[in-house]
Amino acid sequence: MTPLLEVRDLTKRYGPRIGCADVTFELWPGEVLGIVGESGSGKSTLLSCLAGHLAPDTGSVVYDTRANGARDTLTMSEPERRMLGRTDWAFVHQNPRDGLRMNVSAGGNVGERLMAVGARHYGNIRATASDWLGRVEIADERIDDRPSAFSGGMQQRLQIARNLVTGPRLVFMDEPTGGLDVSVQARLLDLIRALVRDLGLSAIIVTHDLAVVRLLADRLMVMKSGRVVEEGLTDQVLDDPQHAYTQLLVSSVLHV
Amino acid sequence: MIQVENVSKQFTLHNQGGAALEVMRGAQLSVAPGECVALVGASGAGKSTLMRMIYGNYLAASGAIRVGALDVVTARPREIIALRREVLGYVSQFLRVVPRVPTRDVVAEPLLALGRPAGEARARAEALLARLNIPPALWELSPLTFSGGEQQRVNIARGFAHEYPALLLDEPTASLDAANRGTVLALIEEAKARGAAIVGIFHDEEARARVCDREVDVSGFAPGAS
Secondary structure, eight states: OOOSEEEEEEEEEETTEEEEEEEEEEEOTTOEEEEEOOTTSSHHHHHHHHHTSSOOSEEEEEEEETTTEEEETTTSOHHHHHHHHHTTEEEEOSSHHHHSOTTSOHHHHHHHHHHHTTOOOHHHHHHHHHHHHHHTTOOGGGTTSOGGGSOHHHHHHHHHHHHHTTOOSEEEEESTTTTSOHHHHHHHHHHHHHHHHHHTOEEEEEESOHHHHHHHOSEEEEEETTEEEEEEEHHHHHHSOOSHHHHHHHHTOOOO | OEEEEEEEEEEEETTTTTEEEEEEEEEEEEEOTTOEEEEEOSTTSSHHHHHHHHHTSSOOSEEEEEETTEETTTOOHHHHHHHHHHTEEEEOSSOOOOTTOOHHHHHHHHHHHTTOOHHHHHHHHHHHHHHTTOOGGGTTSOGGGSOHHHHHHHHHHHHHHSOOSEEEEESTTTTOOHHHHHHHHHHHHHHHHTTOEEEEEOSOHHHHHHHOSEEEEGGGGSTTOO
16 A cells, blocks of 8 residues: 655745745545644645645655556646646635635535536436535535525535545545534534545544544644644544643643 | 563653653563453552553553554554554543434444444444443434443443454443443453453452453552562
8 A cells, every 4th residue: 555645845934934844744545634733833834735725845745646646746737736636636625615606506516526527417417416415414405505595514514515526535624613613513523524434535634623633533743833743643642742832732722 | 462561651741840750661461362451550550551552542652562463652653543443442431422423323433444334333333232221212312411321331332343352441340330230241251252352450359350360460560669
């Protein structure tokens, strides 16, 4: 088996300031990696660099493509990278409005990604969209409604359906449960877990919520000031943190 | 099956003046298939710490901990994840689950993670829940709303859903009534009979006498002991 993603010495600076620096890790098929840290720790910058939304200054992001094996996504052509983003990769934004087209119906939102990879048969597209709405627990009768008429939790589930319909192998998630009511969060966590398990997805989840990573992530990277200060098995990092910053982070969580 | 060799552990508390606490030194333990070994020692002696190190939940400072062919001390996270999925089960004292997930699914999850068919996993979960006297009316509900004893039985059902070759049991019979305690001890005996290597912490002396083949006193592994 080979890693799905191999990241080496990834660095992104904003002028003199560090976005993220010298980040190196591997992600294996079926693995869920959590990236935690406080605001400004560089975790979102890192995710954007990995997903090709932001060009890092140095480093490599080698992805095991279906067609051509290991390829550095930073040096591949723009059309190739865009194709990857539409098919084998998915990106779930914190705010569903950033990942959905709000004036297109729910079914259209899911179908659009299928059409981008060549699906043309309307009946098939609608059937697949309907199937995916069901999987993310959106009632079939809402297929023609626009996401603007949906609750926040429904919008987030629709965004997940839109992303997963093309059968990606790698999903990037930026605070997927942020901004949702706690009760809605729990349902979404359960949904994401089941999808990851049943589809064998790999995922990279950025969050500042340690409870979320404990439930979702196999492995954890802790970031501070743009650098990874600690990494390891999720429960080991949370229960026996080695770095001073991780110890502070873990001991600062409020319990209810 | 489980081999602990010369393991030490220390905690460094960076935010409390960098205090370094050495809590264990020279720990040794060997558990064969079909054997159940009890960890004993006063509260705070390090029973749970040793158990957590075997599970990979705590990092050992030095030494080797082999479970099957894998050295947990030096293994990479994904190797430990695979070990936990297939080989090494752990029944902790606390139930940690995603809120609102039905009890039946919580118990079936270890089997689903192994790729077993959903029907088979659910049937096994229901059989275990029934055996542990969790009424069917509760199977559709999240265990987070249950009483302490019920949560513990759900935790045990989940720990025994897959037939792990190695098992860690942290107080599996605490706060259970006599009937349920008997069921848990029977589950342990069945696991031993099929060849599982078991490490357990039991404050319940009767339970220990019934299922454990020998005892290892962890206070012998205290840094000042030898």
